[in-house]
Amino acid sequence: KAGVTQTPRYLIKTRGQQVTLSCSPISGHRSVSWYQQTPGQGLQFLFEYFSETQRNKGNFPGRFSGRQFSNSRSEMNVSTLELGDSALYLCASSLPIKPTGTGRTGELFFGEGSRLTVL
């Protein structure tokens, strides 16, 4: 069973540009969550999608947005990049705790991350 795939793995952008990152979850997983990791702030929750709906959002400015497609693949976008957006962006997919319905998410399966450098 293929794991969580994130693309691209590495990218370099300049201030003011925008970036789109992609996350393909494990087959059958409908929940995808995104995280930012920086040396200063550690890991921080960005947002979580389930069945194309954003269920939870972290404390990030509106420049950070995301979406989920019908096949559960997710993208996140950062517009008007700032130097402080340089980070490792991780996504994770999971199944609900309850086998049916939309219960809270269970064990998380992480991708390798997309490392963004903003110059």
Next chain:
Amino acid sequence: KNEVEQSPQNLTAQEGEFITINCSYSVGISALHWLQQHPGGGIVSLFMLSSGKKKHGRLIATINIQEKHSSLHITASHPRDSAVYICAAPPYNTDKLIFGTGTRLQVFP
């Protein structure tokens, strides 16, 4: 004060030693995650628990919901256990994970 706190921040051990990493939290939660991150960034989920104790190989995780405290134990530590261990918990009825700052473990042969 962080809502999820870990201790210690850094830990060194000799191969074979018993390791304990602690995590305390101040919010009501429904479950707690223990994660492992190796150099290079990849994160692996070790445990997700909401009560009692779970064991997987040499790893044991416990949680006391009333005391808002969880521990991760590694028995017979090995150099390959060297990694950063992170606890994370979502406040009750959300999936907005709050992360601890991590514990960097180095196990020497």
